[in-house]
Amino acid sequence: xxxxxVINFQDKRNExxxxxxxxxxxxxxxxxxxxxxxxxxxETVYPVSLVDISHEGCLFQIPWNGKTDKKLPQGxxxxxxxxxxxxxxxxxxxxxxxxxxxxxxxxxxxxxxxxEFDQSMPTFGAMKEFINFMYSFAEHSVIDRGxxxxxxx
Numbered sequence: 001x002x003x004x005x006v007i008n009f010q011d012k013r014n015e016x017x018x019x020x021x022x023x024x025x026x027x028x029x030x031x032x033x034x035x036x037x038x039x040x041x042x043e044t045v046y047p048v049s050l051v052d053i054s055h056e057g058c059l060f061q062i063p064w065n066g067k068t069d070k071k072l073p074q075g076x077x078x079x080x081x082x083x084x085x086x087x088x089x090x091x092x093x094x095x096x097x098x099x100x101x102x103x104x105x106x107x108x109x110x111x112x113x114x115x116e117f118d119q120s121m122p123t124f125g126a127m128k129e130f131i132n133f134m135y136s137f138a139e140h141s142v143i144d145r146g147x148x149x150x151x152x153x
Contacts, residue, residue: 045081049110055131057094057117061110064101072096072113082127090126093118 052059058080072078076096081089094115102112117124 048080051112053131053134055128057097057115059112059114061102061104061112064109064111066101066109069111071099071111074098077118078115082130090130091121091123092127093121 048060048062050058050060074096078094078096080092080094082092083089094117096113097116098114100112100114102110104110117127119128
């Protein structure tokens with residue numbers, strides 16, 4: 001008798017939800033949510049590309065030249081602006097937990113920074129609600145396959 005594999009449906013469901021969340025994040029980050037950061041001592045603001053976001057923190061990337069760029073140290077505090085419109089943003093503070101070089105699909109090299117949110121900031125409440133929405137959307141959204149049935153009037 002051969003032993004069959006037991007499928008854990010909850011794990012499979014969670015995996016599907018996580019895939020939907022990441023797909024939604026990529027769409028959202030490239031079309032709606034702009035992230036800018038203030039890293040330099042002179043308070044220069046420049047764009048970064050968000051890769052992932054969770055209740056604990058975020059992952060962003062910046063173009064990287066290992067010969068000339070200096071890696072941010074672990075624990076470094078970064079002021080970030082999460083833009084939701086052209087002129088309005090939610091300010092958050094993150095602390096760098098790690099930085100790793102990453103080669104993108106486009107062949108370019110990036111530095112990925114994994115950061116932890118400073119949840120004591122009053123503005124983090126708005127980010128928390130946004131992150132909750134993203135998780136809820138991933139769990140409850142349905143793909144439009146062109147079916148003609150109306151669910152509401």
